[in-house]
Amino acid sequence: MPLTDTKIKALKPRGKAYQEADEGGLFIEVSPVGLKTWRLRYRMGGRGAKQEKVTLGEYPAYGLGEARAWREDSKGLAARGISPMALKRGDAVPADLPPASKELAARYLKNWCQKAVAKVREQEAQLQHENSVAVFAWRWFEEIAEPSNSNPRNVRRVLEKDVIPAIGVKQVSEVTVEDILAITDRIKARGADQMALQTRNVLKRLFAYAIARQKTQFNPAAAIEARFIAQARSRDVALTPEEVGQLLRGIYQSSMKRAHKLALHLLILCMVRKTELVHARWEELDLEKAEWNIPLERMKKDRAHFVPLSRQAVAMFEELKSLSCGSDWVFPSRISLNQPISQSTLNVAVRALELDVREFVIHDFRRTASTLLHEAGFNSDWIEKSLAHEQKGIRGVYNKAQYAEQRRDMLQWWADFVDSQIDEGRKVIIGRFGKTYQAA
Numbered sequence: 001m002p003l004t005d006t007k008i009k010a011l012k013p014r015g016k017a018y019q020e021a022d023e024g025g026l027f028i029e030v031s032p033v034g035l036k037t038w039r040l041r042y043r044m045g046g047r048g049a050k051q052e053k054v055t056l057g058e059y060p061a062y063g064l065g066e067a068r069a070w071r072e073d074s075k076g077l078a079a080r081g082i083s084p085m086a087l088k089r090g091d092a093v094p095a096d097l098p099p100a101s102k103e104l105a106a107r108y109l110k111n112w113c114q115k116a117v118a119k120v121r122e123q124e125a126q127l128q129h130e131n132s133v134a135v136f137a138w139r140w141f142e143e144i145a146e147p148s149n150s151n152p153r154n155v156r157r158v159l160e161k162d163v164i165p166a167i168g169v170k171q172v173s174e175v176t177v178e179d180i181l182a183i184t185d186r187i188k189a190r191g192a193d194q195m196a197l198q199t200r201n202v203l204k205r206l207f208a209y210a211i212a213r214q215k216t217q218f219n220p221a222a223a224i225e226a227r228f229i230a231q232a233r234s235r236d237v238a239l240t241p242e243e244v245g246q247l248l249r250g251i252y253q254s255s256m257k258r259a260h261k262l263a264l265h266l267l268i269l270c271m272v273r274k275t276e277l278v279h280a281r282w283e284e285l286d287l288e289k290a291e292w293n294i295p296l297e298r299m300k301k302d303r304a305h306f307v308p309l310s311r312q313a314v315a316m317f318e319e320l321k322s323l324s325c326g327s328d329w330v331f332p333s334r335i336s337l338n339q340p341i342s343q344s345t346l347n348v349a350v351r352a353l354e355l356d357v358r359e360f361v362i363h364d365f366r367r368t369a370s371t372l373l374h375e376a377g378f379n380s381d382w383i384e385k386s387l388a389h390e391q392k393g394i395r396g397v398y399n400k401a402q403y404a405e406q407r408r409d410m411l412q413w414w415a416d417f418v419d420s421q422i423d424e425g426r427k428v429i430i431g432r433f434g435k436t437y438q439a440a
Helices: 005-009 064-079 082-088 101-130 132-147 152-167 177-189 191-212 241-253 258-270 275-276 311-323 345-351 362-374 379-384 394-399 404-422
Strands: 017-022 024-032 034-043 051-059 290-292 305-307
Touching: 005 024, 005 191, 024 064, 034 064, 051 082, 051 258, 064 082, 082 101, 082 258, 132 152, 132 191, 152 191, 177 191, 241 258, 241 362, 241 404, 258 275, 258 311, 258 345, 258 362, 258 404, 275 345, 305 404, 362 379, 362 404, 379 404
Parallel strands: none
Antiparallel strands: 017 024, 024 034, 034 051, 290 305
16 A cells, blocks of 8 residues: 555654555655655666665655655656666766756756755754764663663663654753653553653653763753652552452453453463563464463563463463454454554553452562462472573572473463452353353
8 A cells, every 4th residue: 555644654663674665666764763764666677677775865854745756756767777876876977868868867966866965964963963862862871771770671662662753853951841741641641651650760860861961951851750640559469369350250241352351361371471462473372282482582581481371371372363363463453463452452451440459550460470379389480480580690590490391280270270269159251261150
């Protein structure tokens, strides 16, 4: 499908650059910091000839209509044997060209090459200037945040996902309280209040460093009290067995989508993080072997993680396979089968529940499982490995065991235990993977 302005404006940065095609070789490239650049692929001699690629400049400096006009001019040059890439590079126009071709080349140079080079240089100078937020933030990350933080990947994600795309091209001294609030409000709008608070805290440290380096005299993030963004939640919430049963009965009796009910149940059974589940692909799962292998690039600590699956978990994934409509994702978005549900989907679903259960967040499922398994007497090493926690110190260096069979038995016990908590005197049909619970 050809591009539209609406679609282009909706393109968001990702961990690495990606492309969205228009027509006739024209495409827009989105960088990890959110810059959108027009480029064109063409061939000088028809099929089989070497492909060339030339750049126009950034959107919205060049609109969609301008980019398409540039595409037609570029392809017109190529059809006459004149390389747009060579003209952009500054090569001289061949002297033996026919007058009409020389005129076209001269017009192309004036209308596109000279203007594009000037704009690109201007934008690059702005972005690379040492006082821009993008440049200074990465300097702070490399010099201060990464060496001193036990989990620098979280800080990197904050910068890449929410800070740089929003204010990366601004000068550090020009960032206002309104800019910080705009960032945290967007994060809260996707149902991630605690992430909004974490982002404010990262920015507070970033601008404290900027003041120390005399790049600004004001810390706009520190001017916003944390309580005005979100209330910090206790990090020691662990649901009781009775609350686990109440929660799952409430989930299955709610009106949320079946796939979302299964997702929340799987989060409890598999002890994985929310992002590890919602971004799961079918290629990671071997349901015949009852195994889930999460690749290292999707893990918080950049280490691959093996999850033995209980009988209940396998049955849930089998049902999800039929619900995924052939998507590569276990939980495809309702908008497109080519992308997963958003990070906020399950948070929103949980907040809509009316439960007589104390306040909790989805991440507390992992703490709940850890607490109840420890209370049941299971080996701490097995539990920590199931949580993808790595031991520190000498013990961590030498203990690389996966405890695969022990964890398989433990997670099966855990799934059966969770089933028993659902059976609390109320008839609850949760699906073919479970059973019908009758009143006592």
